[in-house]
Amino acid sequence: MNFEEIRVGGCCSYLVACDETCSGLLVDPELSQIDRTLALLSKVGVRLQYIVDTHTHADHFSAAHELARRLRVPTVMHRASAAPYVDLRVDDGETLIAGHLRVRLLHTPGHTEDSISLVLPDRVLTGDTLLRLGTGRTDLPTGNAEALYDSLFGKLLRLDDGVAVYPGHNYKNLPVTTIGQEKAENPRLQKRDRSSFVEQMHALNLSMPDHLTEALRTNRTGGKTVAQLLDEAARQIAFLSMEEVQALATAGTSDLVVVDVRERDAYEAGHIPGARHVPRGQLELRVDQLLPDPTARVMTCCEFGKISTLAAATLRILGFTRAVALDGGMKAWRDARYPTKAGKEP
Numbered sequence: 217m218n219f220e221e222i223r224v225g226g227c228c229s230y231l232v233a234c235d236e237t238c239s240g241l242l243v244d245p246e247l248s249q250i251d252r253t254l255a256l257l258s259k260v261g262v263r264l265q266y267i268v269d270t271h272t273h274a275d276h277f278s279a280a281h282e283l284a285r286r287l288r289v290p291t292v293m294h295r296a297s298a299a300p301y302v303d304l305r306v307d308d309g310e311t312l313i314a315g316h317l318r319v320r321l322l323h324t325p326g327h328t329e330d331s332i333s334l335v336l337p338d339r340v341l342t343g344d345t346l347l348r349l350g351t352g353r354t355d356l357p358t359g360n361a362e363a364l365y366d367s368l369f370g371k372l373l374r375l376d377d378g379v380a381v382y383p384g385h386n387y388k389n390l391p392v393t394t395i396g397q398e399k400a401e402n403p404r405l406q407k408r409d410r411s412s413f414v415e416q417m418h419a420l421n422l423s424m425p426d427h428l429t430e431a432l433r434t435n436r437t438g439g440k441t442v443a444q445l446l447d448e449a450a451r452q453i454a455f456l457s458m459e460e461v462q463a464l465a466t467a468g469t470s471d472l473v474v475v476d477v478r479e480r481d482a483y484e485a486g487h488i489p490g491a492r493h494v495p496r497g498q499l500e501l502r503v504d505q506l507l508p509d510p511t512a513r514v515m516t517c518c519e520f521g522k523i524s525t526l527a528a529a530t531l532r533i534l535g536f537t538r539a540v541a542l543d544g545g546m547k548a549w550r551d552a553r554y555p556t557k558a559g560k561e562p
């Protein structure tokens with residue numbers, strides 16, 4: 217068996233593959249690690265059969281949908297998952313086959329109602345049900361402390377003591393533990409009767425994860441994150457550095473049309489000298505009036521360099537084949553003490 221961990225921050229994703237056939241499955245891929253994950257698949261020479269999300273993540277962005285689309289590999293989740301893009305909905309006790317690998321699935325609700333764990337001969341991928349010397353929380357949507365008790369004591373802790381634990385999170389960079397070690401040392405598992413375990417979970421009083429709403433929106437629907445939209449737009453264009461823009465202005469021979477896409481107040485408070493003004497919201501409607509020559513060299517700018525990226529990508533779609541964006545935004549431009557001009561557009 218080929219086993220690789222892809223970790224970012226405290227989030228852990230796993231690639232499990234059959235040595236003989238090079239067939240494998242990817243578990244809990246994270247959106248910001250798409251290129252790294254694809255590179256790893258090529259490097260180790262694995263053809264994915266499945267992409268599995270152990271549950272609906274509330275604290276990070278799943279790459280399952282995007283990778284499944286790019287690689288034409290089915291996504292797998294428990295049947296209770298709300299995500300409409302899931303190709304294969306599974307249930308407790310079922311097995312996924314990749315080459316000679318047999319991966320048994322356990323429904324282990326509690327952290328979420330759609331949580332599953334993946335059992336391999338020597339290890340178990342526990343998602344956020346059982347963490348190393350910890351457990352998943354039960355206070356996020358569809359969480360349930362009673363169900364977590366049943367999943368832990370009724371299922372995961374009944375695996376052989378020597379089975380190694382590979383969780384969905386490892387915030388403290390803990391080395392591999394085993395089921396036996398978890399039983400003996402995991403502080404939360406020392407509350408062995410149901411009511412004190414549940415009481416303990418209810419008393420945790422944890423703060424809400426960052427990006428909870430955006431993570432649930434995208435992971436439950438297959439929709440895109442804002443960062444994903446920006447990344448896609450950035451891949452459709454090129455950028456000009458502030459130094460380059462200033463050098464062009466100083467040379468005085470530039471044919472560059474600077475288009476400031478911020479709102480009027482921001483533009484009038486200070487813009488790149490000579491910049492034209494069209495708010496992002498009016499770009500498509502006013503573009504022909506503003507830029508009658510689609511072959512013009514156009515550079516968009518905004519306050520932080522994000523909306524200008526979207527605007528330049530839109531201009532490319534509209535046929536402005538030389539549209540680029542400022543690398544950075546007007547805030548960085550001002551901070552670098554490049555010249556600005558206040559007032560209305562001439």
Ligand SMILES: [Fe+2]
Pocket residue numbers: 271272273274275327344352384
């Ligand atoms: Fe989670």
